[in-house]
Amino acid sequence: MAEGAPSVVVRGGKVVSGGRARRADVALEGGVVAAVGPDLAVPPGAVVLDAGGCLVSAGLVDIHAHLREPGAEEAETVASACRAAALGGFTAVVAMPNTDPPIDSASVVADVRALAAGAPCEVLVAGAITLGRKGERLAPLRELAMLGVRLFTDDGTGVQDGGLLLRALEYAQGLGVVLAEHCEDASLSAGGCMHEGAWSSLLGLPGIPAAAEEAMLARDLALVAQTGAPMHFLHLSTAGSVELFAAARARGLPVTAEVTPHHLALSDAAVAGYDPVFKVNPPLRPEADVEALRRAVAAGTLDAIATDHAPHPPEAKDLPFDQAPPGMLGLETALAVSVNALSGYCSAERVLAKMTAAPAAIAGVSVAGRPAASAQGGPVVAGAAAHLCVFDPAASWTVDPASLASRSANTPFARTTLVGRVRHTVFAGTPVVVDAELVC
């Protein structure tokens, strides 16, 4: 989209960089940031985006989204997910490999990239650690790494066989890639459909104990210590996980971790009405865990906020609770939900850092891994790629599942009023969302 990108001036906002904001306009030219400074002149013919009262940040980067294509196009397509992402302020999303067929071969990587051509955000493809995500044999990690795949995960399940994961960590060293784990010991979570605790006991629903996540996290941290290979931990959800992760970080292990907006915003009490829209994996946890996650984000222990955007069509969520698939939408609400949930814990500027620079670095697409003119995640300075998210922290809106860009409607925030909304999104110099409407 950079070619023929118009001249754009984002005027009147506060530019966020490194967790701080200062009043500045941003001029974009030919797909890169031309200038950042107060009261920039508007060249003739330039598009002016009003950012009065807004935070102007690098475009958001989601390192955890289920685009569902190929295989479940009734739930989402790469195109519909990218429109949802743009509305949510994202200019890059990592496509999780649990598609059908899974992303475990060069051809499926190429397919998904082809589907993303012309989309209003960049799609980065993650590969599976094991063939078919079956946890039996390694996927062709080297071949996919040479195609530019940076993250590998069997997300949806964890790699149950610790010996196999150890081989994967050893084999991947030198490839410049990161293995990402969905921590869930299947022998502890089997049959469960919500967090095991007071609510599951009362509701008579089989539980997933916190230990299912923590046991696998502890095992994986030991494997990282053993190999020195880097690992990323997906959607940590318990106070115990935060503690284990913080200790590993303190020991200097090369580990990163993410948390989802829904685990920061909702507790297991939301399941009380048996609405499967609140069924998700890892499950919503008790308030004490939610509190620990919020504190861990504020303290910097958890690196990134990632959506785990997981669309499901209505018929899949209209089933009895134990039969419905886990997962909830996230892309279009992630920033507002995170800012709202973390209000009183950390600033919106800090939340933006957790959704830009930090995830871009984990995905290998920050300025450390790419030329500035094509990097994601900021900083917003002259010469940087013109990927921007303009967030109005005062705009109040009510989430209407029927009017989302996603093909599915399974948002847990239906009819919730959120304060703060993505006003404009600029991808590669082109405004793709203006005044909260898609223009591409």
Place this chain on the structure above:
Amino acid sequence: MSAISEADAGPTHPDQGVGPHLISIADLGASGIAEVLRVAEAFAEVERRSIPKVPTLRGKVVATLFFEESTRTRLSFETAAKRLSADVLSLAVASSSVQKGESLRDTVETVEAMGIDAIVLRHRASGAPAQVARWVRRARVLNAGDGWHEHPTQALVDCFTVRQVLAEAAGVAPASLGVSCFAGLKVLIVGDVRHSRVARSEILAYRALGAEVALCGPPSLLPSDLTGWGVSVEADLDDALGGADVVSLLRLQAERGSGTHVPSLREYTAGWGLSAVRMARLAPQAIVTHPGPMVRGVEIASDVAELPSVVVTRQVTNGVAVRMAVLFLLLGSEVALEGLGGDRG
């Protein structure tokens, strides 16, 4: 008594927001339970007539949708509906479109489109009746047992039966006791509480009526977190029996996976089965209930099951009157209870 969980801490039972339905005992509260017991006494009297039938729900249609096998609950609901002169539609899931992949929601909408007034639902999934109650337009939903969650009419039957026995012992009419006879009553629930919908409903009902409830079972078969339940846990059945006024035995639910929660049936029976020796520890006037079906030789010894203080048969008999009361209260509010003449039609 030990480890009493605070009734006012942690989760409270969710308000299903479905007032016209009976999903949980929490939908009734103490006053609702008292009303069901009062109306059930009137219907118990009807049942003793030569033609035990009243025209109260004539023209109403009650559908029983059982997605899980049942003998007594289904027969009991259908008998109750027929004695109230309602028409009964009975969906046999094994021969229905459910076998062709029809979803629960579509099945319910199809059944409702036939103009039915009440859906009596049993489902192996906890929460299914609460979901169905959100999907229906005008039908009332009665929970006939959902997963591990609740079986509210069974708990009402148990309360009704306990009051009946207490009234007989006191030589008074059950109705004259109201629900004051439950205040301070010591109820001991024994066995697989974790997988038991009967236990969850009984606990809510007995607690609402002021009884003291204790649980006793293998810890692996108790719920993992009892915050908010307002019950105590007894470690030793032999110690607990002596103080109990009512013992509610639960079935070991092998089909719900409880088989892996204890080493063997033999070990379960040795620790938590009601043997003749244990029976002797009970106070002479104590009452033993069981929701059925009983597994003799596991949770109760065969000779103990035959003792008069074991009121299983009475529970089955009372089931019809109690379910008549529930159907009447949900469907027949425009009909005066006083107008319960015999069927003169």
